[in-house]
Amino acid sequence: MLTQPSNTIAIADLGCSVCPNTFFAMQTIIQTLQQKHHHHHFEFQVFFNDQTSNDFNTLLASLPDPRPYFAAAATGSFYGRLFPSSSLHVAFSSSSLHWLSRAYADQFEEDMGVFLRARAEEIVEGGIVIVIMPGVDDGVVTHDVGIAITFLGCILMDMVKEGMLSQDKVDTLNVPHVYPSVKQMRKAMEKNGWFRNGNKERKVRPGSPN
Template sequence: MAQSSTMIGGDGIYSYKKNSTLQRDGFEAAKKVINEAISKNLDIEKVLSEGSTTFAIADLGCSVGPNTFLAMQTIIETLLQLQQHHHSHLEFLVFFNDQTSNDFNTLFASLPQPRSYFAAAVPGSFYGRLFPSSSVHVAFSSSSLHWLSRVPPALQLRDSPAWNPGRIHYTGASDAVAKAYADQFEEDMEVFLKARGEEIVGGGMVIIIMPGVPDGLLTHDVGIAITFLGCILMDMVKEGVLKQDKVDTLNIPHVYPSMKQMRRAVEKNGCFEIVEMEIRNARSNLDAPIDIESAVMHLRALAEASVANHLGSHELVEELFNRALHRKALFSQMLYSAGIQIGSQLFAILKRK
């Protein structure tokens, strides 16, 4: 499968490392439930092979930090509390996974020192096998699974009902476009869960945090943000800065599933028991105003590579995001007029049967 673009690497002003506090907030909002679920549902004695003292954790879609380090240390601290009842001292091995184009240099240069685990990189798409059979005890994925493995094929055919001219996402688009995205999500989750079903030991766990929507809804604030970029691109088309075809053929491969969609995928796979699944909110204060300028910076960190690869021009990308900052009032108006709860995320903990 074709892969989505990775986040901006390095530690510059536009990097994911400097612009991923929203993703960190998503983990912080779920941290307590994760700790409780691991404590109540993970039996260290049963998941470890006889005589083994190595516990393997995989972060699927780790990016460049620092959020992955916070998540891994939190999970390990919970496991250390459980270890008090274990006969041997555990050693922890953390696999940091992302696509081959991820900035692993920045990731490993910023590894915490000292730390309570051994670290290894596993490059490659998580839409497929990454590890030997029954070798991982806990798999974690935060702010990653909403990236599809590819742009839905129907969106690339001009004679298709899902052809999406003038837009770069399914937010506000036709039912056919939304269905094409949903179908690709279903296909991707089937591959993802099949691979994890082979890699996770019996009794092991998969923890998922991703943007999600309540059942019956499609619109998510991240989708609105991407649609905002599409509006800016169309302004550039009208001014002759950009050709219409460049917008018509650009579709950001993001999807924000409902619990119904995720539950159906898990049940179809059949390898996992659903321990927890809910729609939560990543924001600690729902009444606090959104920092729109910061939101634009976050948007650039996650979307720049995808847009740049498509437009093929650094100058056009600079123009796009400069305009986005100047039009932040439009972004704010789009967010607040949508009538949705900003910061909605899908949280799931699955246990290997």
């Protein structure tokens, strides 16, 4: 249950890219909140976040009209703070968190820790974090990395055969992806300690007055 007295609900799509899928997701979240809290009149503010290199001009120019929310761009990496403390009600991330901040598989635990600590600061009490990302079953060591990466690999090997690219360069290519297991995600949540079933719990941070 949302506990903020304000009538404004702040939602952030973390890693929105440029595709229209973000608009569908935001519409679904808003409709769900409207149905759940139909006795309240809320205004909605949606922050579309991605790296500064993202094409926000194209994204914002394609916003649906009319739409049930106020829109704004929030640039920067979600592996760190983006918003003021206790300012977000919903943090949403779809198909983004499997991209690491640096290209090493063991970077996942550190990146997820940074992501959750930042969201714990930004989310209001009772707010929610929604993460959609590829994953694997517990105990799985090797797995299919997906058709997109396989397709990329085929293209690169064709370029090597045609002399457009050296084999050495292909061998050094490292796609910074990690597909965590449920156990890994649960461990990251428990280590963070501020969320339960995706919702932020009320806790007192060290050094806070109450």
